Amino acid sequence: VDEETLRSLLDGVRDGTLHPDDALRSLRRLPFADIGHAVVDHHRALRQGLPEAVYGRGKSREQILAVVEELLDHGTGPVVVTRCDPTVADELAVRHGGAVRAGATLVWRPRPPRPERVVLATAGSADLPVADECALTLFAHGWTAERVADVGVAGLHRLLARLDVLDGADAVVVVAGMEGALASVVGGLTPAPVVAVPTSVGYGAGLDGVTALLAMLSSCAAGVSVVGIDNGFGAACAVARLLGPAVRSDA
Amino acid sequence: VDEETLRSLLDGVRDGTLHPDDALRSLRRLPFADIGHAVVDHHRALRQGLPEAVYGRGKSREQILAVVEELLDHGTGPVVVTRCDPTVADELAVRHGGAVRAGATLVWRPRPPRPERVVLATAGSADLPVADECALTLFAHGWTAERVADVGVAGLHRLLARLDVLDGADAVVVVAGMEGALASVVGGLTPAPVVAVPTSVGYGAGLDGVTALLAMLSSCAAGVSVVGIDNGFGAACAVARLLGPAVRSDA
Amino acid sequence: VDEETLRSLLDGVRDGTLHPDDALRSLRRLPFADIGHAVVDHHRALRQGLPEAVYGRGKSREQILAVVEELLDHGTGPVVVTRCDPTVADELAVRHGGAVRAGATLVWRPRPPRPERVVLATAGSADLPVADECALTLFAHGWTAERVADVGVAGLHRLLARLDVLDGADAVVVVAGMEGALASVVGGLTPAPVVAVPTSVGYGAGLDGVTALLAMLSSCAAGVSVVGIDNGFGAACAVARLLGPAVRSDA
Amino acid sequence: VDEETLRSLLDGVRDGTLHPDDALRSLRRLPFADIGHAVVDHHRALRQGLPEAVYGRGKSREQILAVVEELLDHGTGPVVVTRCDPTVADELAVRHGGAVRAGATLVWRPRPPRPERVVLATAGSADLPVADECALTLFAHGWTAERVADVGVAGLHRLLARLDVLDGADAVVVVAGMEGALASVVGGLTPAPVVAVPTSVGYGAGLDGVTALLAMLSSCAAGVSVVGIDNGFGAACAVARLLGPAVRSDA
Amino acid sequence: VDEETLRSLLDGVRDGTLHPDDALRSLRRLPFADIGHAVVDHHRALRQGLPEAVYGRGKSREQILAVVEELLDHGTGPVVVTRCDPTVADELAVRHGGAVRAGATLVWRPRPPRPERVVLATAGSADLPVADECALTLFAHGWTAERVADVGVAGLHRLLARLDVLDGADAVVVVAGMEGALASVVGGLTPAPVVAVPTSVGYGAGLDGVTALLAMLSSCAAGVSVVGIDNGFGAACAVARLLGPAVRSDA
Amino acid sequence: VDEETLRSLLDGVRDGTLHPDDALRSLRRLPFADIGHAVVDHHRALRQGLPEAVYGRGKSREQILAVVEELLDHGTGPVVVTRCDPTVADELAVRHGGAVRAGATLVWRPRPPRPERVVLATAGSADLPVADECALTLFAHGWTAERVADVGVAGLHRLLARLDVLDGADAVVVVAGMEGALASVVGGLTPAPVVAVPTSVGYGAGLDGVTALLAMLSSCAAGVSVVGIDNGFGAACAVARLLGPAVRSDA
Amino acid sequence: VDEETLRSLLDGVRDGTLHPDDALRSLRRLPFADIGHAVVDHHRALRQGLPEAVYGRGKSREQILAVVEELLDHGTGPVVVTRCDPTVADELAVRHGGAVRAGATLVWRPRPPRPERVVLATAGSADLPVADECALTLFAHGWTAERVADVGVAGLHRLLARLDVLDGADAVVVVAGMEGALASVVGGLTPAPVVAVPTSVGYGAGLDGVTALLAMLSSCAAGVSVVGIDNGFGAACAVARLLGPAVRSDA
Amino acid sequence: VDEETLRSLLDGVRDGTLHPDDALRSLRRLPFADIGHAVVDHHRALRQGLPEAVYGRGKSREQILAVVEELLDHGTGPVVVTRCDPTVADELAVRHGGAVRAGATLVWRPRPPRPERVVLATAGSADLPVADECALTLFAHGWTAERVADVGVAGLHRLLARLDVLDGADAVVVVAGMEGALASVVGGLTPAPVVAVPTSVGYGAGLDGVTALLAMLSSCAAGVSVVGIDNGFGAACAVARLLGPAVRSDA
Numbered sequence A, B, C, D, E, F, G, H: 001v002d003e004e005t006l007r008s009l010l011d012g013v014r015d016g017t018l019h020p021d022d023a024l025r026s027l028r029r030l031p032f033a034d035i036g037h038a039v040v041d042h043h044r045a046l047r048q049g050l051p052e053a054v055y056g057r058g059k060s061r062e063q064i065l066a067v068v069e070e071l072l073d074h075g076t077g078p079v080v081v082t083r084c085d086p087t088v089a090d091e092l093a094v095r096h097g098g099a100v101r102a103g104a105t106l107v108w109r110p111r112p113p114r115p116e117r118v119v120l121a122t123a124g125s126a127d128l129p130v131a132d133e134c135a136l137t138l139f140a141h142g143w144t145a146e147r148v149a150d151v152g153v154a155g156l157h158r159l160l161a162r163l164d165v166l167d168g169a170d171a172v173v174v175v176a177g178m179e180g181a182l183a184s185v186v187g188g189l190t191p192a193p194v195v196a197v198p199t200s201v202g203y204g205a206g207l208d209g210v211t212a213l214l215a216m217l218s219s220c221a222a223g224v225s226v227v228g229i230d231n232g233f234g235a236a237c238a239v240a241r242l243l244g245p246a247v248r249s250d251a
Helices: A003-015 A020-028 A044-048 A061-074 A086-095 A125-141 A153-160 A181-189 A207-217 A232-242 A246-250 B003-015 B020-028 B044-048 B061-074 B086-095 B125-141 B153-160 B181-189 B207-217 B232-242 B246-250 C003-015 C020-028 C044-048 C061-074 C086-095 C125-141 C153-160 C181-189 C207-217 C232-242 C246-250 D003-015 D020-028 D044-048 D061-074 D086-095 D125-141 D153-160 D181-189 D207-217 D232-242 D246-250 E003-015 E020-028 E044-048 E061-074 E086-095 E125-141 E153-160 E181-189 E207-217 E232-242 E246-250 F003-015 F020-028 F044-048 F061-074 F086-095 F125-141 F153-160 F181-189 F207-217 F232-242 F246-250 G003-015 G020-028 G044-048 G061-074 G086-095 G125-141 G153-160 G182-189 G207-217 G232-242 G246-250 H003-015 H020-028 H044-048 H061-074 H086-095 H125-141 H153-160 H181-189 H207-217 H232-242 H246-250
Strands: A052-055 A079-082 A100-102 A105-108 A118-122 A146-148 A171-176 A194-198 B052-055 B079-082 B100-102 B105-108 B118-122 B146-148 B171-176 B194-198 C052-055 C079-082 C100-102 C105-108 C118-122 C146-148 C171-176 C194-198 D052-055 D079-082 D100-102 D105-108 D118-122 D146-148 D171-176 D194-198 E052-055 E079-082 E100-102 E105-108 E118-122 E146-148 E171-176 E194-198 F052-055 F079-082 F100-102 F105-108 F118-122 F146-148 F171-176 F194-198 G052-055 G079-082 G100-102 G105-108 G118-122 G146-148 G171-176 G194-198 G224-226 H052-055 H079-082 H100-102 H105-108 H118-122 H146-148 H171-176 H194-198 H224-226
Touching: A052 A061, A061 A079, A061 A086, A079 A125, A086 A105, A100 A125, A105 A125, A118 A125, A125 A171, A125 A232, A153 A181, A153 B181, A171 A181, A171 A232, A181 A194, A181 A207, A181 B153, A181 B181, A194 A207, A194 A232, A207 B207, A232 H224, B052 B061, B061 B079, B061 B086, B079 B125, B086 B105, B100 B125, B105 B125, B118 B125, B125 B171, B125 B232, B153 B181, B171 B181, B171 B232, B181 B194, B181 B207, B194 B207, B194 B232, C052 C061, C061 C079, C061 C086, C079 C125, C079 C232, C086 C105, C100 C125, C105 C125, C118 C125, C125 C171, C125 C232, C153 C181, C153 D181, C171 C181, C171 C207, C171 C232, C181 C194, C181 C207, C181 D153, C181 D181, C194 C207, C194 C232, C207 D207, D052 D061, D061 D079, D061 D086, D079 D125, D079 D232, D086 D105, D100 D125, D105 D125, D118 D125, D125 D171, D125 D232, D153 D181, D171 D181, D171 D232, D181 D194, D181 D207, D194 D207, D194 D232, E052 E061, E061 E079, E061 E086, E079 E125, E079 E232, E086 E105, E100 E125, E105 E125, E118 E125, E125 E171, E125 E232, E153 E181, E153 F181, E171 E181, E171 E232, E181 E194, E181 E207, E181 F153, E181 F181, E194 E207, E194 E232, E207 F207, F052 F061, F061 F079, F061 F086, F079 F125, F079 F232, F086 F105, F100 F125, F105 F125, F118 F125, F125 F171, F125 F232, F153 F181, F171 F181, F171 F232, F181 F194, F181 F207, F194 F207, F194 F232, F232 G224, G052 G061, G061 G079, G061 G086, G079 G125, G079 G232, G086 G105, G100 G125, G105 G125, G118 G125, G125 G171, G125 G232, G153 G182, G153 H181, G171 G182, G171 G232, G182 G194, G182 G207, G182 G224, G182 H153, G182 H181, G194 G207, G194 G232, G207 G224, G207 H207, H052 H061, H061 H079, H061 H086, H079 H125, H086 H105, H100 H125, H105 H125, H118 H125, H125 H171, H125 H232, H153 H181, H171 H181, H171 H232, H181 H194, H181 H207, H181 H224, H194 H207, H194 H232, H207 H224
Parallel strands: A052 A079, A118 A146, A118 A171, A171 A194, B052 B079, B118 B146, B118 B171, B171 B194, C052 C079, C118 C146, C118 C171, C171 C194, D052 D079, D118 D146, D118 D171, D171 D194, E052 E079, E118 E146, E118 E171, E171 E194, F052 F079, F118 F146, F118 F171, F171 F194, G052 G079, G118 G146, G118 G171, G171 G194, G194 G224, H052 H079, H118 H146, H118 H171, H171 H194, H194 H224
Antiparallel strands: A079 A105, A100 A105, B079 B105, B100 B105, C079 C105, C100 C105, D079 D105, D100 D105, E079 E105, E100 E105, F079 F105, F100 F105, G079 G105, G100 G105, H079 H105, H100 H105
């Protein structure tokens, strides 16, 4: 399926160094490890340039511990755990030293610092957990996000006072709940790529983030793209895709 | 139900000038005219300070013509027709001279000009029909709205350049579709009452105005209140309520 | 962004008393305090005439305590905390004396009494927490709301018996869940501005307040405006906007 | 399935007058006529006491003509056609004399008048088509509904002035769109059974009748029951069920 | 508002036995008791023929105890408490003897038995709590419902085997969750009034009862009417309305 | 990706009869034809055992004509066109003789008759267009569906009278709109696989088929599976999958 | 209702060995046991070929214990309990030995192994509880599902590497949450019947499984059919229907 | 608001070459032209690097003609018109030569070709209008998209055969309706930035694109970002943002 692999297999078969049956078997045995309940994919970084990530919610303590151990022992790149139960997070931090942690997110082996400027704008302090997940995932990729916090559009002057930070950013992540208007305003102020993360923060008619999601998708600022509700991890991965996969900058 | 009426009825009964049976009958015959398919309420202005309005959609040509004739012939205050079929609107304009018309809205006998300043801000040119309905209804009450058009938040500088108009307004109506963020931004820039009108303008995820509606209801700007989708008429009536009913200024 | 500030800056620059670089810096340093996780905006009252408010839900104990301390120590106007966890509310009340409290809402330094009459009508006793949030926020602005409680439309006579209270009100807040019909009925009985607050009270098909919200937005009583579900705070702020910002009456 | 039929079949088999195979065949050939695309059920009146009804929408001209002809030629009870295309309705009226028609509804062979009093209250003139469908279906059952029209709750005095009609009604049908509050108010004013029909009339946030539907289902007036949006026919049938099936009064 | 009361007031005023001011005051003081947080309406039975009911959810222990005490001490008719917290229910049962209780529902002073036959059909055993609420409310009105339990349509023979119970019923309540098809099937088998209660029972795509609600409202069985999700109380009240208010049978 | 193809390619490369570059090229040129705007896949039948199908809606006349011509000229199996504009359907029928057509569906080169018994039950006559689409697609596979029409659950006896047809069916397709209860009832009466097709037929609260869809997914009859709204084609394909792909029976 | 029963009844009546009254009574007493709160249907296996199943959620401990005891003591076929509270499950396992259990699902008396190959593909490890419910229900029918786990479409090579398992399957169940794309991809790779089970796994915009449900119903792979969210039991029953009811293979 | 402008204004004021009043006026007169109903913003390209675009839907013929004339006569960069009525599009093409047009999209003065590789993958031929809007907007920016058409995931081999095109892309736009699974599959195959465009193409349960939208937002492929339904224009703008604004490459 990966063309280079296919070609080398084909070359081997032509050279007689590889029997067709073995080639066929190879095609099936692509590089991932089976640890019982989950298939761990050590080569995803090669294909997508993304660190291995473990989404903690809905997984048992045993599952999380096993997957993280596999990734840390047998992989070499960054490892990110998100939405992790606090006690499991504590246990992970004790078992595997060197973790950087913020709330429910943990990172091991972040990539070395990269030069691009990523700005992370948040509307209110209740959006911080999502922003932290995003910031830590960016950190795993090598970026230390520049934070512009508490700049909801009802106090526009706070945002305008920080225009210098927005200026020249290589990518901007906007994290906002309620009516999500910050994405439109920021999108209108910068030519940089803007990834909007709706959050489930809000009341009145926030519908657990659906309102912000719809508003961001309907943004009058052209070219703003959106990820799922509270998905700070996804926004960081979108940034990683657009700034070029970290794996390249490792080389 | 109207206490003064009740009291005068009761006084009449006490004085012997009104027989209880007649009082009872009076209680039932409150001041409205029955023209068959619709009960025309000539005294609504007295109760609510609002002009008589005819919502055209879903009414037959005959129904609209009859109600408007009743209102113009037997009432004295302003008459507003909204969402009127173009050919019926033409016919109305011909039959009853002196109408002011914008699109599907017509007004007869507007109240004399009032001094309060009402600002009408619209996000895009596709919001104009709703803004027109609002402006003409305001006009029927005596206000000529000051328009701030095409100031969607993706081009914030256009709005900021018109801050002098917002300043000192007695009421602001914000008409916006798509993500409806203009209501939040305006709400943050003025201490005046802000009535937000979501419009069905938009695409992508606008859901025919539901997104703007939800966003405005979730506004991070405190104290912004909202009317239904495309309801320019309702917003004008909300303004009329908060600036004091027009009937008072007539006195 | 505030024109007067802009002009005084410009005047300073012309007079040579202000260096352009300093002016530029001033433009960025608008009057708010950064306390780490939240930007506290001491001048919002000046811009919007609204007290500083802290929405407690989704904020940690530490965040709430820090923000309230900042507001009470360094601001001068009213402070409102809403949706506050009971134990944090207890701690706040102990730390900062003089709070007026109802359920999850606390107020310090309310403005002096104002003369306007604000009526607060509620449909049922389950709507009381929302009504209390509204009443206490109104109190922070200087109004003691006149309560008309338990007047749901299924018992119309209870509402009709209180018409004298509605009469002459400067503003009416209607708090109702279930089918929210009270807003329409009240809207038809008074020419005053009516702000409707749908509540999440209800069962059967109340959809956690969405039904009341939609019903109020579709009200057949023209000019009723609506805030988000359970948003008693927002309704009080809407009243504050329409009766003129409290800051003026302070002068 | 009809016990009497079952018993007579069983009796016939016991008596030897009916062979088991014939009984089995009879069980399958219950009294309906197959006219190709539709099974016409002549005995529904016997089972449910309801007239035969043809819902016109989504049926071709040919289908409607065939079913109506079958019902009129081979049945004896009332026939109701609803939501009929105007030209097909015209054709039906010409082909089969004696129809009573209102808009898209036609009735042939209504039952003789019945003594119960059925009140049909409508909120606005745009609700009339639904009310007409209901009234004509009631007429097919033998009732001439007493109309209370244009009594939306925003003008409460109009409804209160008609309380004498509500009084003593055997059943009340409430037809209302927008926020549907009329059902709650009427439900609170009468102990009679109240069947509420939400209509798709409305704008702003009416969602084509869903808002009125939800509001009526959430009514604070206990014991109000609801049928589907615009389903005037269904409401009439609900009335027929609760007043006792017409077939009884024929006897 | 009640015409007889109005007339007697008017007569009093004419006779000079009642001063207009007193009449006005009387109009306001209709028969309900104000116990602080809730207005207790002792005359609702007279107007609607329904017992006094207390919906427990969202009310504090103190509120429930006070309202029930008021109703039992100062009223004379049946009292129903629904959705009551178990410990509050225990306390109520201890304080006020003679309660009949099933789950979260309690009844005191039920009306004497009435002769009409009310059938209560339930689809599955998970629907029982809703059915119990309905049965106990019916009991308060004087009916002992005949239960047809566990007759979901996937096992049609179970329902067909109970046709004799359906036969001759004066009213049928159908309680069903999941796809709610039982209402349609029962509606097709009986000419009696059918009140359908959707329940929140279900999984897969039940949407907490919304699916059953929509399905019942879309029933192909004409004349089935519907109350809100899990609203067993409301269904019993609908039955009470259609069988004639209990207050009459007391006379 | 198809293992046999892969292996023969690999064998060719080993034998020297195929150059690796050619093999690579072959892997990319899997058996489909590119006709500009659409990739026509002649081998789908081999992979999935399904006929080639053209969904007409949203395609231009030119696109439909080109694709059908490609399929008829260069393929050999059955061809199905669904949701075809009437005039395009006429043109197709004229251009390419031998089509079997029902409404918007056309079939050419149906497979030879197969022995399995497929029953197609429909609730009402308005469901016929969807049933026709299903029946014709089944016909393309070799089955002539046995129709059980107009057996909606409100007239249960009509369904019970046709139990002999259901008995012994190899597969049953249930096509129903409104509340979709027919799927549950049929599912309870037969052990055969039941594929349910919700239709957009309905009114009141049918929500264009969403109600029937949700109801069928929530069916209390275990093992009923569902396809999309109005998707008669999909249901026929599901039947083809479960009875074994037609391509096998051709062999 | 079961024709053979009907016929034998009829034959008995003809022969005089059965009195019509007794026949009528027999028709009502079809083979199920009434244990108070639930009707246990011992013959469902005969009618539908499905084991008796107890859905645990919403049932009390007492109800579950009683029904399971009835089924195990008086029935003979497989018994499945799903969604069982852990402590009740423990108690059941102790009381009734020989249970096979996975999470909240328990099985007693599985049918003997059957030869058909059923593949169970899951997208991620969080989908395992649903997959387990499905696998255990399949096991009750006699199939040991072949698992293809953790093959979400974002890592396509993992699925392609398992194509040999898909190949030749008699039925495939796809269990996937999030965007549910696995069903479409699998549906395109196999001609076998595919039953898709959306799960409530997901975040961002998963809406508790609704997104996966809608996506699977909209699958571009023709003939994929769908059961409700998280309904592993239902999918297993659908497989049982399509592979022929287990009861036959017992014979 | 634009800092450089601010500074030059301030410098002018300091130098005495600009009077404060003029500076203030300048601040308000930011570079846009007011042509009555719409504010045309000639400098948006400078701020956001995007061409001027006119969204045709909801605008009158006159409005579109005026705006386009203004943009072509007084601007210099690319002009894009989308969703344009065919007859207006014809008129525009005649009036203003040199337009490149595809369906409802027109482009004048595209930027010179840029070297980055943008791949545009579409699931089916019905998605072409959206893909065309995207392609033409990309073309206005200087990119000729490489098309990978008709590669829906149900025919996975078609996509796999085009892997060489995906390989090395600088950005990928995925346009897909129905279940939108193509975005997940492509996202898993490439490390490049992926912008997903859900389309309103689909049937069964596509909900006019909402299903594809939700599915793409829930994608199991990390870092895929999404724009609104059918918003090909927005996706192109998102690509322009992430590849660096075109205005830079012009320099």
